[in-house]
Amino acid sequence: xxxxxxxxxxxxxxxxxxxxxxxxxxxxxxxxxxxxxxxxxxxxxxxxxxxxxxxxxxxxxxxxxxxxxxxxxxxxxxxxxxxxxxxxxxxxxxxxxxxxxxxxxxxxxxxxxxxxxxxxxxxxxxxxxxxxxxxxxxxxxxxxxxxxxxxxxxxxxx
Amino acid sequence: xxxxxxxxxxxxxxxxxxxxxxxxxxxxxxxxxxxxxxxxxxxxxxxxxxxxxxxxxxxxxxxxxxxxxxxxxxxxxxxxxxxxxxxxxxxxxxxxxxxxxxxxxxxxxxxxxxxxxxxxxxxxxxxxxxxxxxxxxxxxxxxxxxxxxxxxxxxxxx
DNA sequence: GCTAATCTTGACTCTTTCGTACAGATAGAT
DNA sequence: ATCTATCTGTACGAAAGAGTCAAGATTAGC
Numbered sequence: 001x002x003x004x005x006x007x008x009x010x011x012x013x014x015x016x017x018x019x020x021x022x023x024x025x026x027x028x029x030x031x032x033x034x035x036x037x038x039x040x041x042x043x044x045x046x047x048x049x050x051x052x053x054x055x056x057x058x059x060x061x062x063x064x065x066x067x068x069x070x071x072x073x074x075x076x077x078x079x080x081x082x083x084x085x086x087x088x089x090x091x092x093x094x095x096x097x098x099x100x101x102x103x104x105x106x107x108x109x110x111x112x113x114x115x116x117x118x119x120x121x122x123x124x125x126x127x128x129x130x131x132x133x134x135x136x137x138x139x140x141x142x143x144x145x146x147x148x149x150x151x152x153x154x155x156x157x158x
Numbered sequence: 159x160x161x162x163x164x165x166x167x168x169x170x171x172x173x174x175x176x177x178x179x180x181x182x183x184x185x186x187x188x189x190x191x192x193x194x195x196x197x198x199x200x201x202x203x204x205x206x207x208x209x210x211x212x213x214x215x216x217x218x219x220x221x222x223x224x225x226x227x228x229x230x231x232x233x234x235x236x237x238x239x240x241x242x243x244x245x246x247x248x249x250x251x252x253x254x255x256x257x258x259x260x261x262x263x264x265x266x267x268x269x270x271x272x273x274x275x276x277x278x279x280x281x282x283x284x285x286x287x288x289x290x291x292x293x294x295x296x297x298x299x300x301x302x303x304x305x306x307x308x309x310x311x312x313x314x315x316x
Numbered sequence: 317g318c319t320a321a322t323c324t325t326g327a328c329t330c331t332t333t334c335g336t337a338c339a340g341a342t343a344g345a346t
Numbered sequence: 347a348t349c350t351a352t353c354t355g356t357a358c359g360a361a362a363g364a365g366t367c368a369a370g371a372t373t374a375g376c
Contacts, residue, residue, distance in 0.1 A: 060373030218343030
């Protein structure tokens with residue numbers, strides 16, 4: 001339940017491409033310098049983003065990366081899924097059933113419902129934030145996000 | 159942004175202790191059998207839970223584990239923090255600043271605000287669900303949780 | 317064509333996480 | 347006292363994640 005490094009850095013790099021993209025492609029070296037990361041590492045991250053079609057690459061001199069779609073059309077959820085897979089796998093119960101053949105909790109798996117709910121809530125939230133939103137700076141995020149999106153829960157589970 | 163195995167299994171084991179605890183301590187072997195895990199692995203997980211004072215142990219024959227507090231007073235957030243640390247570290251920006259001495263994003267770190275918001279929303283949500291809630295079975299979780307706690311976001315970021 | 321800037325790829329090392337193994341400590345039952 | 351059921355701690359290897367490295371492929375500009 002933590003951010004992976006790949007998510008954090010990958011999203012930062014994607015954001016740098018979004019910021020720096022003024023028509024001409026953004027080279028890896030620029031992104032690396034601005035983030036204080038090695039060019040090799042940024043290259044690896046950009047590859048993941050490219051393979052998930054969030055950016056496109058241009059090879060050769062004056063080459064680099066560009067967003068595959070407008071910043072308004074790329075959500076944080078898109079990036080997180082590209083960099084670390086879906087939030088809630090769905091196959092978790094099956095994959096993590098221990099030594100039993102099928103999920104030991106098939107009958108009363110209260111956790112499955114919980115994680116599914118957490119996952120979809122998170123997905124909804126992150127799918128509502130685009131790169132364009134993030135480019136407006138930290139103050140936007142602070143002020144625009146509802147303070148307690150899950151507070152409704154308090155009414156339900158006293 | 160995924161559940162660690164330790165979180166998933168640790169929470170399951172904790173839940174088993176909560177379910178089976180009828181006055182006498184629950185031995186590791188019982189939990190292991192019900193979860194289809196090795197006793198050694200369950201022992202390791204229970205140790206983590208004990209060190210974070212979510213359960214207490216009783217040694218010797220007829221020994222085992224008991225909840226340290228009533229199931230109503232142990233939240234999913236308590237368990238997640240015990241098993242995997244706090245959701246949003248706060249020191250992430252500092253720890254993951256790449257090769258620079260200080261966070262490259264100190265001025266316009268839009269991500270920091272985002273993760274802080276995600277972390278606290280998640281924390282609020284998970285702190286509202288107790289072991290007692292989970293013991294009521296999957297149907298409770300499905301019906302009791304608000305369908306889209308973060309849907310308010312749609313109004314803010316069109 | 318040649319060169320240089322740039323992306324592409326696979327392999328490699330280091331660290332962390334996962335899960336197992338085993339020897340030791342405690343305490344109830346006899 | 348001894349036995350046995352139970353927890354405790356440390357150590358270990360395998361797997362996954364993090365980050366680096368080096369050789370190769372592409373293309374703009376000359």
